[in-house]
Amino acid sequence: xxxxxxxxxxxxxxxxxxxxxxxxxxxxxxxxxxxxxxxxxxxxxxxxxxxxxxxxxxxxxxxxxxxxxxxxxxxxxxxxxxxxxxxxxxxxxxxxxxxxxxxxxxxxxxxxxxxxxxxxxxxxxxxxxxxxxxxxxxxxxxxxxxxxxxxxxxxxxxxxxxxxxxxxxxxxxxxxxxxxxxxxxxxxxxxxxxxxxxxxxxxxxxxxxxxxxxxxxxxxxxxxxxxxxxxxxxxxxxxxxxxxxxxxxxxxxxxxxxxxxxxxxxxxxxxxxxxxxxxxxxxxxxxxxxxxxxxxxxxxxxxxxxxxxxxxxxxxxxxxxxxxxxxxxxxxxxxxxxxxxxxxxxxxxxxxxxxxxxxxxxxxxxxxxxxxxxxxxxxxxxxxxxxxxxxxxxxxxxxxxxxxxxxxxxxxxxxxxxxx
RNA sequence: GUGGGUGUAGUUCAGCUGGAUAGAGCGCCAGAUUGUGGCUCUGGAAGUCGUGGGUUCAAAUCCCAUCACCCACCCCA
Numbered sequence: 265x266x267x268x269x270x271x272x273x274x275x276x277x278x279x280x281x282x283x284x285x286x287x288x289x290x291x292x293x294x295x296x297x298x299x300x301x302x303x304x305x306x307x308x309x310x311x312x313x314x315x316x317x318x319x320x321x322x323x324x325x326x327x328x329x330x331x332x333x334x335x336x337x338x339x340x341x342x343x344x345x346x347x348x349x350x351x352x353x354x355x356x357x358x359x360x361x362x363x364x365x366x367x368x369x370x371x372x373x374x375x376x377x378x379x380x381x382x383x384x385x386x387x388x389x390x391x392x393x394x395x396x397x398x399x400x401x402x403x404x405x406x407x408x409x410x411x412x413x414x415x416x417x418x419x420x421x422x423x424x425x426x427x428x429x430x431x432x433x434x435x436x437x438x439x440x441x442x443x444x445x446x447x448x449x450x451x452x453x454x455x456x457x458x459x460x461x462x463x464x465x466x467x468x469x470x471x472x473x474x475x476x477x478x479x480x481x482x483x484x485x486x487x488x489x490x491x492x493x494x495x496x497x498x499x500x501x502x503x504x505x506x507x508x509x510x511x512x513x514x515x516x517x518x519x520x521x522x523x524x525x526x527x528x529x530x531x532x533x534x535x536x537x538x539x540x541x542x543x544x545x546x547x548x549x550x551x552x553x554x555x556x557x558x559x560x561x562x563x564x565x566x567x568x569x570x571x572x573x574x575x576x577x578x579x580x581x582x583x584x585x586x587x588x589x590x591x592x593x594x595x596x597x598x599x600x601x602x603x604x605x606x607x608x609x610x611x612x613x614x615x616x617x618x619x620x621x622x623x624x625x626x627x628x629x630x631x632x633x634x635x636x637x638x639x640x641x642x643x644x645x646x647x648x649x650x651x652x653x654x655x656x657x658x659x660x661x662x663x664x665x666x667x668x669x670x671x672x673x674x675x676x677x678x679x680x681x682x683x684x
Numbered sequence: 685g686u687g688g689g690u691g692u693a694g695u696u697c698a699g700c701u702g703g704a705u706a707g708a709g710c711g712c713c714a715g716a717u718u719g720u721g722g723c724u725c726u727g728g729a730a731g732u733c734g735u736g737g738g739u740u741c742a743a744a745u746c747c748c749a750u751c752a753c754c755c756a757c758c759c760c761a
Binding site: 379380392458597599632634649 | 686
């Protein structure tokens, strides 16, 4: 084949789009129930927005962004995550002037990261995410987690782990960072090479290292949870209390450090451990300083992002049943002499709200039947020369084989009776 | 970005210690069944053997490069 989709991108073929639609429908329904409204923001943003929000020392910004100059010499970036764009939209439209909180979600939002692709990790993937601004209490944090869990449950994904942590705020984190740096400096020689370089840029990231020697060192490192200020500590306690009250089981994992700089206080990850794919299927947290950092008012925020491709992959590995939504209700099979009449009948049935299919290939009468069967049509409306002459149509129920002849004019009514 | 594996019909794969017209299942099309599907049987279409180069009398098979996918690391959704 001469052309193929660019590396790390994936087509959704017409055979599988129903899976996406199924999940999207569930998402809309749940978000609506929780009081979230959909928002849509551009695929491109000014590069500066991501430098200021995601953070210019993060891997995402440093090596994974699709950045280019447009014809007006503006530096433009394909969005690598969903939060920054929504924050920008929120400020640009002065939504902070409305009664708060503002609860928003985005769906099928394309996200780009220049990374080495593998299963569940693409260069272009699609996110569903939730953003709440103007709600400082930890109950929203818990509400977001509950929303995500409800989605997973509805889709049929089980065996999930909720890991939470608090990474403090500008008050307490510097104190912790200093303590961590002191500890790591004392153990510097034992760290792996990448961690040695991390030490200068972002020592927090070392906690996330998968190398055993670094893990061993980190096991004895000071814990952020011991350094939280009163406010952060109370917030973290409130979150745990809220999760407990909803019977959501979770694990406090002091080693969760998110890769995006805007997080404060709550961070969480939902991990799938299904046979085959195991990894983060949802990640999020609180970003109380983001809005201010971007030059807006001081307004707390919280949310999460969730990769749709990973969600779908995990659902399939869990053996989740995803119903095929469309089913042909009537296939109009017409003999050659009755083609025009059949074409018109199909149009009339559709007008009556019946899902109808008609032959546009020029198949033989018999082949039309075979094809109707392949489409899983529930009824075949037969228009032969006899029927055409008598202004009638024969309806065959494909499940039980029963046939009955009805007047052409009352076909829609008769079909509805059979379908009911 | 680092290391490893794999690329053969639409699809899943066989063939690979070099040898003649490159195979199978499923799918697709047609017929058996001259107005009636599923099952069965018969036939058919469909492949630059990922791409480019090299070795050789001869390459799907060996070598090199390249592209893509998969796995691990990194990072993340």
